[in-house]
Amino acid sequence: MIVTSHSDNVLCGTSGGWRIWSLSDGYVEMPADLLRDPQNSPVLQAVRAGALRLSVNCFALAGPGAEGVLIDSGGGGWAPTVGRLEQTMAEAGIDPASITLLALTHAHQDHVHGLLTSDGRVLFPNLKAIINAERAVESFLAEMHLARFRPLLKPVRNGDQVAGRLRVIDLPGHAPGHIGYALDTNEDRFLFFGDVVHVPALQFDNPTFSWGYDDDQPTARATRLKVFHDAAATGTWIAGAHLGRPGIGRVVRRGEVYGYEPPRG
DSSP: OEEEEEOSSEEEEEETTEEEEEEEEEEEEEOGGGEEOTTSOBOHHHHHHOSEEEEEEEEEEEETTEEEEEEOOOOTTSSTTOOOHHHHHHHHTOOGGGOOEEEOSOOOHHHHGGGBOTTSOBSOTTOOEEEEEGGGHHHHHTOGGGGGGGGGEEEEOTTOEEETTEEEEEOTTSSTTOEEEEEEOSSOEEEEOTTSOSOHHHHTTOTTOEETTOSSHHHHHHHHHHHHHHHHHHTOEEEOTTSSTTOEEEEEEETTEEEEEOOOO
16 A cells, blocks of 8 residues: 555555545544453553543545545544544545445444534435345344434455455454454555444553453454454555554554554555
8 A cells, every 4th residue: 555645634545546535524432441351351551541432533545446435434523522523525636426335344433423523414425235144134123313323234255345345344242233344456455344442552462452342352352463464464554543643554463462553654
């Protein structure tokens, strides 16, 4: 991936005829004791640090057969420190009206509430489909204020092609129907992996540290370990909803632990 522009809120890169944007929707402050060890006890390193600040990232894609794709929509009016996607898209030169496909990793509030702005406007007026895993549909339907978007839901399964080369990947453990999206541009591989990582400063060093809101912590740990192993072995770019800005980088193996390296440029 060649980085063509980079600011605090926007990273844009190109690869094999694709453009990939990492877009900041803001951040959330979360209690430090949500980071858990394999015994489900709070991780002392996190507790000593106090509240944890989690970036909230979304990703836009444009490539052959996949114009106007957005992965996750951010938090909208869910919290006062999120809902900045509209402003960030303007900075990136992306018109929200150009987004026709929203691909969700799961249906938690900080991923779906951005369909509406904090003042209640529809952010993507030309949206034609919302991709969601079959097991995540029920969670989406529970968001009553998003009822107007229900006709756009398109349930998918592991391995489905959703736009051009973008393919659904099951990433179980965090939430029912938690999925990611794999992209092979013929030059680079990417994995947009939603909430596989919440606290990158600690979870790359120790992937067994899990998150209190993970639906199934042992499964989430196993998924994280596999993602790290595979990404490090193949040189795959990872893009995560809660990776620190710029929200995209590579996994490197450092002995028995892993590291995270953002792109240069």
